[in-house]
Amino acid sequence: MFRNLHAYLTALEQRGELVRIQAPVSHELEITEIADRMVKSGGPALLFENIPEKDFPLVIGLFGTAQRTAFALGVEALEDLADKVHRLLELEPQTGLAGLMRMLPKLGALKGFFPRRVRRAPVQEVVLRGEAVDLTRLPVQKCWPKDGGPFITLPLVITKDPETGEVNVGMYRMQVLDRASTAMHWQLHKTGRLHFEKAKRLGKRLEVAVALGGDPILTYAATAPIPPVPGVNEFNLAGFLRGAGVELVRGVTVDLPVPAEAEFVLEGYVDPAEDPVVEGPFGDHTGFYTLEDLYPRFHVTALTHRRNAIYPSTIVGRPVMEDAYLIEASERLFLPPARMILPELVDYHMPSAGVAHNWVNVAIAKRYPGQAYKVAHGLLGLGQMMFAKVIVVVDAEVPVKPGLPALTHALTHALPGRDTLLTRGPIDVLDHAARAMGFGGKLIIDGTRKLPEEGGEVPFAPQTHAELPPHPGVVAQHQWPGIWAVTLEKCHPHQARDLAQALSQYPQSVGIRLLLLTDADTDAANLEEVLWAVLNNIDPERDAWVLAGAGGPILALDGTRKLPEEGFARPWPEKIVMDPEVKRRVAARWAELGLPEG
Incomplete structure (x- = not known):
C-alpha cells in the first residue's frame, strides 16, 4: 500500500x-x-x-x-x-474453540x-x-x-x-x-x-x-x-x-x-x-x-x-486508455464471487475495443445443452454486468484474452441464427445507439462446441479472399479469417442493410461468418478500430441480422450512424478527435518537454 x-x-x-x-x-x-x-x-x-x-x-x-x-x-x-x-x-463460519482456532490464521x-x-x-x-x-x-x-x-x-x-x-x-x-x-x-x-x-x-x-x-x-x-x-x-x-x-x-x-x-x-x-x-x-x-x-x-x-x-x-476516450486497466482489475477482483454464483464460469474478459460493457468474452466448462445461454443470462443479472451488450461464450480451454482470438474461435462453432440469440435489457446510459436511454438490445453468441441436442457441429473453414468485389457505396474493405469489414459513406436510410445483403451473395462471402459495416471515418484495415466503432454504434436487436450468404448464414452488424428516417430520433454523437493544431504544437515541443518517444 x-x-x-x-x-x-x-x-x-x-x-x-x-x-x-x-x-x-x-x-x-x-x-x-x-x-x-x-x-x-x-x-x-x-x-x-x-x-x-x-x-x-x-x-x-x-x-x-x-x-x-x-x-x-x-x-x-x-x-x-x-x-x-x-x-x-474461503473463510467459513466455524463453531467451537477448535473451529475458531483453525480460522485465526x-x-x-x-x-x-x-x-x-x-x-x-x-x-x-x-x-x-x-x-x-x-x-x-x-x-x-x-x-x-x-x-x-x-x-x-x-x-x-x-x-x-x-x-x-x-x-x-x-x-x-x-x-x-x-x-x-x-x-x-x-x-x-x-x-x-x-x-x-x-x-x-x-x-x-x-x-x-x-x-x-x-x-x-x-x-x-x-x-x-x-x-x-x-x-x-x-x-x-x-x-x-x-x-x-x-x-x-x-x-x-x-x-x-x-x-x-x-x-x-x-x-x-x-x-x-x-x-x-x-x-x-x-x-x-x-x-x-x-x-x-x-x-x-x-x-x-x-x-x-x-x-x-x-x-x-485522467482522460478517457478512444481505447486504449488507462480506464481499461482499472476495468481489468475489477474483472480479476470479481471473478471469484462470480464463480460462486456460476460454478461453470472459468474466466471472462472485457476487451478494450468494447470499452467495458460492449463486448464480454466468457469461457465456461460446458456439460449440457444450452449452458452457454444459462451463463450469459446469469452474468447479465450480476451488478453492472447487466450493461453488457455482446457476450461471446467459448469453451473452457479457449483463452478469453486477448479478445480477437476468442472471437475468431467462437465464429468457427457459432452458426448464425441457430447459435446467436437476441434479447434486451438495461444498457449504460452513455450508450448512444440504444433504442432508448438506458434500455436496448443484447446479443449472445454461443461459440462453444455443439452437443447433439443443440444440432451438433456444422463444419466451417474461415477464409479470406485476396480480391474483394468493388461495389457502389463501399469506401474500403478488408477481410480476416471468418470476418469481413466494410466501410461506407452513408447517405440514405437502410443503406447498410441493402449493402450487406448484396455483399453476402458474392463468392467472397464464402468462409465469412461475421460482416461488420461502419462509417467511412473508420480504418477498415484495423480490426480493433472497426470492432470499437461497430460495438458502439449498434443496438443488436435493431442492427444485427442473419443473412443467407453464398457460403452459408452470415451475422451482419450495422455499425453505421443511424438516421432519423431509420427511426432514431436522438442526435448522433461525434467521434472524439484532437485538434490538429494541438497535435502539431505538442509534437514540435516533444523533445523540449523531455518526453520519451512513443
Missing part, C-alpha cells in the same frame, strides 16, 4: 515510471494530447509542474499500464487480485477492512470557506476540443443515504461551472443518483464531499462495481486491498467521512429543489462525445487541501 499519492509518486519515480515536466503546458487540450500518446505507447506517468495560471501541479497516468495498475494495487500482477479474493471467500485476510477515524488530517492543512473557494485555481483539464468546459475526471464522490446512513464512494465526472460549483454527473443506475432521489423525496439537501488523491487503491475502489451489501462500501474494499484501514476524518462543513491523506477535498451540497444545469458535451470513455444533458448542481462550501497538494487527473 501507499500512504498517500506522494508516496506512490516517489515509488514510481524510483522505478523510472514518472516523468516530471517543468516546461509550461496548458491544461486545455495539451496535457490530453501528451497523456493520450503516453498511455497508448505504454509510457510513464506524467507530473506537470508548471501549468500557466494555475496554483497546483497535475499528475496523470497513475494507472497507465497493467503493470503500473498492479503496482498501485499492491500486487505483482492483476491476476493476483483474484487469488486475494479467493482466499477471503485466515483472519489476516480481513486486516484493514474497517476504516480508522482520526481527528487531524493532512488534507485539512489548508481550509478555504465561502468566498475564498475558487475552483479555477485547480488545473482542471478541458480534455477534448468539443467538451463543454473543464471536467474533474478522477473524483471520489462521497455521499450518505438519507434514510439508512450507508456511505457510498463513487466516481462521477464533474464539469466545473464557476468558482464554487460543478455539475454532478449522477447517471440513472448509480448509487449517488439513488441518494439524490431519496433526498428529493424527503425534501432535503444532500451533503456531498469530493476527495482527490490519496492512496491509489482508494481511487481504484471508487470505480469498482461493489454489490449493495449493507455496511460494506468502497472504504472497506480499499482497506481490504491495502491491508490497513483507510484513515478518515470528518469534513469541516459536512457530516461526511473524507480520506485524511487525500490531496484535496471539496465539501458542499446538492439541492434537489433547484433546477438542474446543462452538463456536457464530454469526450467520454466510449470514444464518442456524450451530448448535453441536465444534471444537479454541486455547491462547494469549503475546499481543503494539503500544503503541497498535487491535482490527480
Whole structure:
C-alpha cells in the first residue's frame, strides 16, 4: 500500500515510471494530447509542474499500464487480485474453540477492512470557506476540443443515504461551472443518483464531499462495481486491498467521512429543489462525445487541501486508455464471487475495443445443452454486468484474452441464427445507439462446441479472399479469417442493410461468418478500430441480422450512424478527435518537454 499519492509518486519515480515536466503546458487540450500518446505507447506517468495560471501541479497516468495498475494495487500482477479474493471467500463460519482456532490464521485476510477515524488530517492543512473557494485555481483539464468546459475526471464522490446512513464512494465526472460549483454527473443506475432521489423525496439537501488523491487503491475502489451489501462500501474494499484501514476524518462543513491523506477535498451540497444545469458535451470513455444533458448542481462550501497538494487527473476516450486497466482489475477482483454464483464460469474478459460493457468474452466448462445461454443470462443479472451488450461464450480451454482470438474461435462453432440469440435489457446510459436511454438490445453468441441436442457441429473453414468485389457505396474493405469489414459513406436510410445483403451473395462471402459495416471515418484495415466503432454504434436487436450468404448464414452488424428516417430520433454523437493544431504544437515541443518517444 501507499500512504498517500506522494508516496506512490516517489515509488514510481524510483522505478523510472514518472516523468516530471517543468516546461509550461496548458491544461486545455495539451496535457490530453501528451497523456493520450503516453498511455497508448505504454509510457510513464506524467507530473506537470508548471501549468500557466494555475496554483497546483497535475499528475496523470497513475494507472497507465497493467503493470503500473498492479503496482498501485499492491500486487505483482492483476491476476493476483483474484487469488486475494479467493482466499477471503474461503473463510467459513466455524463453531467451537477448535473451529475458531483453525480460522485465526485466515483472519489476516480481513486486516484493514474497517476504516480508522482520526481527528487531524493532512488534507485539512489548508481550509478555504465561502468566498475564498475558487475552483479555477485547480488545473482542471478541458480534455477534448468539443467538451463543454473543464471536467474533474478522477473524483471520489462521497455521499450518505438519507434514510439508512450507508456511505457510498463513487466516481462521477464533474464539469466545473464557476468558482464554487460543478455539475454532478449522477447517471440513472448509480448509487449517488439513488441518494439524490431519496433526498428529493424527503425534501432535503444532500451533503456531498469530493476527495482527490490519496492512496491509489482508494481511487481504484471508487470505480469498482461493489454489490449493495449493507455496511460494506468502497472504504472497506480499499482497506481490504491495502491491508490497513483507510484513515478518515470528518469534513469541516459536512457530516461526511473524507480520506485524511487525500490531496484535496471539496465539501458542499446538492439541492434537489433547484433546477438542474446543462452538463456536457464530454469526450467520454466510449470514444464518442456524450451530448448535453441536465444534471444537479454541486455547491462547494469549503475546499481543503494539503500544503503541497498535487491535482490527480485522467482522460478517457478512444481505447486504449488507462480506464481499461482499472476495468481489468475489477474483472480479476470479481471473478471469484462470480464463480460462486456460476460454478461453470472459468474466466471472462472485457476487451478494450468494447470499452467495458460492449463486448464480454466468457469461457465456461460446458456439460449440457444450452449452458452457454444459462451463463450469459446469469452474468447479465450480476451488478453492472447487466450493461453488457455482446457476450461471446467459448469453451473452457479457449483463452478469453486477448479478445480477437476468442472471437475468431467462437465464429468457427457459432452458426448464425441457430447459435446467436437476441434479447434486451438495461444498457449504460452513455450508450448512444440504444433504442432508448438506458434500455436496448443484447446479443449472445454461443461459440462453444455443439452437443447433439443443440444440432451438433456444422463444419466451417474461415477464409479470406485476396480480391474483394468493388461495389457502389463501399469506401474500403478488408477481410480476416471468418470476418469481413466494410466501410461506407452513408447517405440514405437502410443503406447498410441493402449493402450487406448484396455483399453476402458474392463468392467472397464464402468462409465469412461475421460482416461488420461502419462509417467511412473508420480504418477498415484495423480490426480493433472497426470492432470499437461497430460495438458502439449498434443496438443488436435493431442492427444485427442473419443473412443467407453464398457460403452459408452470415451475422451482419450495422455499425453505421443511424438516421432519423431509420427511426432514431436522438442526435448522433461525434467521434472524439484532437485538434490538429494541438497535435502539431505538442509534437514540435516533444523533445523540449523531455518526453520519451512513443
